[in-house]
Amino acid sequence: MGRNLAYLIGIIVTILIGIYFYNSCCNCCNGTVDDKDPAQETPIANEPTATSYPFALADGDFLYEVNDNFNFNVSSPSFLLPLSDSVKKGVAALSDHLSTNAERVVNIIGYYKADEENTTAYPNLGIARANSVKNHFVTSGISSAQINTSGQLMDEMIPEEGIYLGPVAYGIEAKDSNADEELQALYDKIKANPLVLYFETGQASINLSAEQRQKVADISRYLDKAVDASCLVIGHTDNTGSRATNIKLGQDRAEFAKNYLMQNGIVESKIEASSEGPDNPIVSNGTEAGRAKNRRVVVTLN
Known part of the structure; x- marks a missing residue:
């Protein structure tokens, strides 16, 4: 009896060892390895960082800059509302500065990308965006005679979830003597x-x-x-x-x-x-x- 029992146990052990090695080989064939080599993993490409342009004004002793600005949806000429309090304060400060400096003008430069759809009446979306900001300046008390608008191609702009952050720049200078x-x-x-x-x-x-x-x-x-x-x-x-x-x-x-x-x-x-x-x-x-x-x-x- 003891000899038969030992023989039976030997058979069972042999079967278990066979099952173990069979499963191991199948896992290798199917590519299911528990410990992966990090060098063999496919790297995830880093998403590009969205561009952001500040609301920055400088004219002699007058300085105002915040990391916020007028924002626009892709292919849109109209800025998004609501404006931040810091931008509102900047517009108010600019209005005060220009009202006491009648011979100074502010240049608004709207940025745009070549692949944006321009459905406006203006030559490009940059001018349309600058015009949108200009109209807000006028309603805030700035004379339109002290505002110039233009557009600039800026293909390096990158949106954040479909929104361009501050695609507008500003400059203040003396009124052109040949303006009239x-x-x-x-x-x-x-x-x-x-x-x-x-x-x-x-x-x-x-x-x-x-x-x-x-x-x-x-x-x-x-x-x-x-x-x-x-x-x-x-x-x-x-x-x-x-x-x-x-x-x-x-x-x-x-x-x-x-x-x-x-x-x-x-x-x-x-x-x-x-x-x-x-x-x-x-x-x-x-x-x-x-x-x-x-x-x-x-x-x-x-």
Whole structure:
């Protein structure tokens, strides 16, 4: 009996040892190793750090800088609300500084990236962003005549969860001694070659060419600098239908264009919309091509 028992135990031990080595080999084949070699692990790429630009102003003894600023969604021309208290204090401080230094101007430089979608009336999103900040400055008591706006390509910007942190820079300098002559030259340029828009009845948006966008920027700049200036938005039609109907149609088109300019930062009080209906054709209405050219809205200066 004892000999048979020893034989049986030997068989059981042999089976257990076989199971152990079988499982070990399977684990090796399936790549399930408990102790992994750190050198063989795939490294996780570090995400790029979001860029952030401060609200920084400097002009002689006047200094103000905080690590906050106007923030914008990607491809958006309008800054996000609410503004931080530190930015509000900075704008108030700038307003006080410029009010006691009438010959100083603040330059607002809006940043943008080439791959952003620009749906505004301005040549680039940088100018549109600078214009958005400018309008806030004006409502905060800063004269638009003391504000310059421009755009700058900044492809190294990196958003944080779809938001650009402070894509706006500032500089303060003396007013250009040739500013009045330059303003007159800008007026003459706009009057000689006004903005003309052609669109079909019921059109819900206006798509501008690069040249037209620059004209909007020029008009906006002139209106900022010339305190009493205003722009005229005049609707024109062809001669199809009654004059009364066309006068109304021309007014509707003028109001449509006015609203578009207002959406792009030109204040309502500086825009006058009117209609001349069919009374001022630029070509003959005898052909469809001619009638199409007469159906227009002209934006110029008063």
